[in-house]
Amino acid sequence: MKKMKKYLSLILAGILVTGLLTACSSGKTEVATAGGETADTSGTTDTSDTTGAAKGSGDSVQELNLRASAFGNNYDVQDMGWRWMMAECYEGLLRDVGGADGDKYELAGAESIDVSEDGLTYTFHLRQNAKWSDGKPVTANDYKYGWDRLLDPSKGYSYAAFIFNIVGAEEYYNKKGSLDDVAIKALDDYTFEVKLKVADPTFESKLVATPLYPTRQDVAEAAGDNWGKDWKLNIYNGPYVLSDLVEDNKMVWTKNKYYWDADNVKLEKVNWFDVAEDATAATMFDNGQLDVINGAGDYIKKYDEEAKAGKIQSLATEYPGTAMLSYELQNGGKSGLMKNANIRKAISYSINRDEMVGAVYGRYTPAYGLISPAITFNEKTYRSQAEEPISTEYKEYAGDKTKLQGLFQKGLDELGVKTPISDVTVVLLTYGSTTQNQTEREYIKQSLEQNLGIKVELNTVGDSSLFTSERDAFNFDIMTAAWYSDYNDPLDYLDIFRTGVYHSYGLYSNTDYDALLDSLSGLKDNSKRLEIYQKLENKLLLEDCAAAPLYYADNHFYIQNWVKDFHTSSFGASQEVYHTSVSGK
Template sequence: MKKILAMLLTGVMIIGTLSGCGDGTTEVATAGDSNVSAQATDNASDEGTAAGADTQVLNLRTTAFGNNYDVQDMGWRWMMGDCYEGLYRNVADEDGEHFILAGAESVDVSDDGLVYTFHLRQNAKWSDGQPVTAHDYEYGWKRLLDSSKGYDYASFALNVVGAEEYNKGTGSRDDVAAKALDDYTFEVTLKVADPTFDAKLVATPLYPTREDIAEAAGDNWGKDWTLCVYNGPFCMSELVEDNKMVWTKNPYYWDADNTKLDTVNWFLVAEDSTAATMFENGELDVLQTSGDYATKYSAAAAEGKYVELTSDYPGTVTMNFEFRDGGLSGLMKNVKIRKAISYCIDRDEMVEAIYGRYKPAYGYVAPAITFDGEPWRNQVEEPAKAEYEQYGGDPAKLQALFQEGLDELGVTTPISDITLNLLTSGNTIENQSEREYIQQVISQKLGCKVELNSVGDFALFKAQRDDNQYDMMIGGWWSDYNDPLDYLNTFHTGYYDSYGYYSNPEYDALADSLVGENDMAKRKEIYTQMENMLFDDCALAPIYYNTKQVFLQNWVKDFRTSSFGASQELYITRIEGRNR
């Protein structure tokens, strides 16, 4: 058996309980430092009041509270990552994104990679003092697979023996091979070995759920926060709709001694200007912002007034094409036309002029994604970069490429009489600047017309998207687990119809060949082929890779971010020097 040793770190997931935060103590291990927290500590002044003399209260801003407290739904990950905890936690440090054991103390993996035996921490408790057991994991996983619940992320567990049959209604719940062998031993048997399985364990759908609590709540489960219990370092203890949410330290958490914050206040602040004023007045300790505010605070951080943390985030914003009908113009069926449109966009210019942040994208898999322990983009060149540079934004070359595509389609309409439709959503100034930039550069460089169809309401956007009422649309993918496959699978036939109904049997065959493939060198080869094929076909036009930019007051120490757990990991954050 392969043995993964327990790692001395705690886990965190977000959400709280009204009644569960009572008195209690636990024995804990020492938490390690991450790259993000190290930056915060190193860049900020350590002079002043010791941590123990400060009030351990952290004030944060959000633009929405959400209304989903069901971990199996993964509807509110940013909160669930700090108040709940799964078997593993994802952390970011100087070694990049990686996993640490959290709810599990150790795990045995069979030599064939099929059987995972998780040994749970026996001092882990829910916020009402009840132990977290293997039965809670078994219930949570089987609840996820229950088709009557309609969970979108049931796919995360379909490789478990018996899971697909139960999910489809052709098998028994009892035959699902995710079982509690005893109170603290949880065994999972897979149908085929899957190197992405560990990455999915940090996602909330595979977290434990208390059967007695969930069943008693019935239809209110996940809707009423006062019915919840939590197994992470914080509990939700107050909610004032459209105003404020409060988390308090969970004394029953197994690593409570290393959870420094007593209270986390979340203020709902819609306007960036209001949030900026609160941050400058010290009423907010952490701020994520954009545009001129980000520029301002970045300059202030360089002078030592604040701390700036920047990191990659697993999201890629893209332009997608309508493949089923060729779009409203009928022209999107031709690869040369799609490439001419894509290569009109100067990604570097757009990122600098419109956003003032992010990274220009010439591939699909984002730099935040790692493979076999190393960032994917450090291992594999961006597939669109070389061809893009051949055209260099030259209108004559781009128009010639576009005309070749028209000729191949037998279209005799002059380019100047052609109109393309761009579907977008969002009401922010940044959204508007983005769509107008794309409209302008395509019109200027190709000589055709671009009609903007901008809808603020996502439901309306989705309706027009699903009805194929566009030529191009602005979309993107934000990964749910740390592996290139989560990106690449979105273009598998039938997997994600909102990507324009792209379909390529050769691409599907490559994706299917990964099932049961454990050789990481072989997987890398197949992933590379798949990503290259997407750009040979111009299945999409990448625009930028997401990044995360966070500003901290100097008194905020050991603040971490995470791409796949809580977006703001607060389990070892502390306040030091606020009162000096």
């Protein structure tokens, strides 16, 4: 057996972007608009006797005030829940913690991990001092029950696919096998074991995901249909518990005195305020009513200047997300033209990414690849090892109307379409009512009309459910979309384009692409994996132009000077305050 190190150092950065509207679907986080308002969400539990004594820092009260732009209502960890809260009030085997120098995975619920030489058997040795917020121990059976529950076919959890590589798991989920045949075992109270079908280099990075957190069987079953819906029924095994919640107003976390590392949890209380408008949040931050703010728009420039002057602290990080345009590939869209790769390329190359991120957002990094620079592979950023696929070809066409229209016309000719370019109309599907939403879609519309000479009809809907309805009815040619990764590996981006996986990414299907994905199964050689990743990304974007990447996400946190040790996380709590304290307020 080989021992896992005390932590896995992963050089990546970021936090959940509070300027993007997200919606969970098909086991992943989809963003239906390339830039909009965030749906940050909410937390959890009953507070009776769960608060320990605060670790004082000077004379300051150990209380932190944070902003959420909305509270959610899903407290079921197996359903991914609201990750920004789940990762602070709950804890899995590993914890993802980030900061100015990037992210790292630390041992959390597991004290050590053994991995067999063939990479198939993982044995997790749990902390024997880990307890739930009611004082009962966290045991291997709690992990087994949580993982079994994730696979339960009657519940239909979409993140079950995370552990389909466990022996018997996929068969049980698809009702072709028994739970007894699933290789998830509680060997004793503090030893948890799983066996994989094939070695999987991405498995450890998935262990920070909330669906793989433990769940107490007695509590979940007592709650019945209300499990995950009523926050008062929850118990926690993380640094904090949700002790109060007023919908659309305020949420309060208090320190969990039973947490195994409670001595190093310094905050007594964390207050979350539901503040929908950026301007209101900025005023509260300026007045000292908020201790941390995630900047957006013009506020970034303002707060950067204040940080340079030493008035506040700043923390800018990359975040593993990529905004893009997606094409209707099933039927060719309302126009019937989207099945042609040259037409899709002409649309993609008509958009000036550098100008767009400056004029529309005032932030982000122009994207010429699918996989974010925040994603690492073999302990280095993936983008430092793989050139962005469309960067060279894009430069050949960018800003040249004659070449762009020639590329579009080539596509029309290949389709046998005799309609003049000036008579072509394509439909762009978007949603969101913020000023940034409106500026974004008008910029895309103007770019396509001016560079290609076509007409763009906007199909703008008011919310995500209407957007999904229009998408599923194929009432578009192009739509705004984005992908925010669930684990730290390029595969999480590339696998969303596998045949039959995601409706929201245009129903792309290519048997050669699928075969390349299949060739990664059980492959442990990182040099070969990197080569296949590059082939996949090139085939997807350069050969087939199955999507048009626009920008890579980022975060700009601004922190009052009295706040110490504030961290971020890309795959856990977006605002990681486990070790945070207040001094000199």
